[in-house]
Each structure stands twice: as structure tokens, then as C-alpha cells.
Amino acid sequence: MRNDKNALSDYLRSLYNVHPLPLEEEEELARRIQAGDDVALEKLITHNLRFVVSVIKDTPAWHHGSVPMEDLLAMGNEALLKAGKRWVPKNGARFATYAKNFILKDVRRGIDNYGNIIRIPVNVAEEIRRMKYNERILTQRLGREPKTKELADAMEIHESRINKLRGYIMREPVSLDAYNQEKFQEDSDE
Numbered sequence: 001m002r003n004d005k006n007a008l009s010d011y012l013r014s015l016y017n018v019h020p021l022p023l024e025e026e027e028e029l030a031r032r033i034q035a036g037d038d039v040a041l042e043k044l045i046t047h048n049l050r051f052v053v054s055v056i057k058d059t060p061a062w063h064h065g066s067v068p069m070e071d072l073l074a075m076g077n078e079a080l081l082k083a084g085k086r087w088v089p090k091n092g093a094r095f096a097t098y099a100k101n102f103i104l105k106d107v108r109r110g111i112d113n114y115g116n117i118i119r120i121p122v123n124v125a126e127e128i129r130r131m132k133y134n135e136r137i138l139t140q141r142l143g144r145e146p147k148t149k150e151l152a153d154a155m156e157i158h159e160s161r162i163n164k165l166r167g168y169i170m171r172e173p174v175s176l177d178a179y180n181q182e183k184f185q186e187d188s189d190e
Contacts, residue, residue: 015050027089052076055103066115079106
């Protein structure tokens, strides 16, 4: 465990001196990448690895500690690579702007897949995130917690779906031992 922390610290320290590239250089690298230049892809990715760290730290879900930072960095770096292969500069947009959605999507998906004891399907996890977002917006607008109907109307879904999503959030894992003890108690009471 100590070596893992040292390795992570060393990795993060190594990124400290790597700075983002100027826009003109990013655009030149993008042209070379489109032509199949792997060295250009490596340079673009290397100069944006620090950005992956900042995106992960800004993602609220990583604070739960359910997925190790090393795994999140690996997912974010893979997403950065995927974005680097697809990026075509338009209207002076920076590569980091384009890559951010790739990184967020992959990190959130990783947290959804590996961060919980009980795996919730990714589409349901995204729907829960959307519900929580709408709930926050309505709470601010109304000055109170929204009713189920108000939330359902805002999301354009049925109230029963809201209740089902809330049920997924409220569900706590239960130990098999606790279940067996409860079952034993029921049997002995009869």
C-alpha cells in the first residue's frame, strides 16, 4: 500500500512540470495525428495528462473513495487517448475542451461500474444523476424540496419511475449472515 501511494505521488509530481501546449502547436499536432503520426499523438496526450487529474478532482463522485485514484487516472488517460485520436480542431477550440467530455464520461462510467457494492446499470446511474440535478434546480427555484409530481414533470417521466430511482438510491446492501439470522428467527418463532 505504501508503494502505491509513493507511485501515485511520483506520477503526480512528474506531471507538475508538464504544461499545456499553445493552440497553434495543438492544431499542428492534430494535423499530424490525422496523418497517422503516433509521436504527435504521444506529445498531445503527454501535455494534457495534468488536465485529466484536474477533471477527476472536480468530479464529485471521486470523493467517495469507492474507486482508487490510480484506476480513475487510468480510465481518464484512456479517454484522453481516445479523444486525441478523434480530435479535429474547429473554431480555435482547445483540445482539453474537447477531451473533457470523454474523460468525464469514462470516469463516471468507471465509478458506476466499479464503485458500488451493487452494480447499477450505467443508464440507470445516469438517470439518477439527472434526477438529482433536476431536484437541486427545483429546490433552488421553489425554495423547498420538490414533490414527486413536480420532479417527474420536470424530467418528463412518470412518478413511478421517480419512486423507483429513489428506491435504487435508498437500497443498502444486506449481509447474507443477517438475512440467514433473520430467517432463522422467523423459523424458530413458528
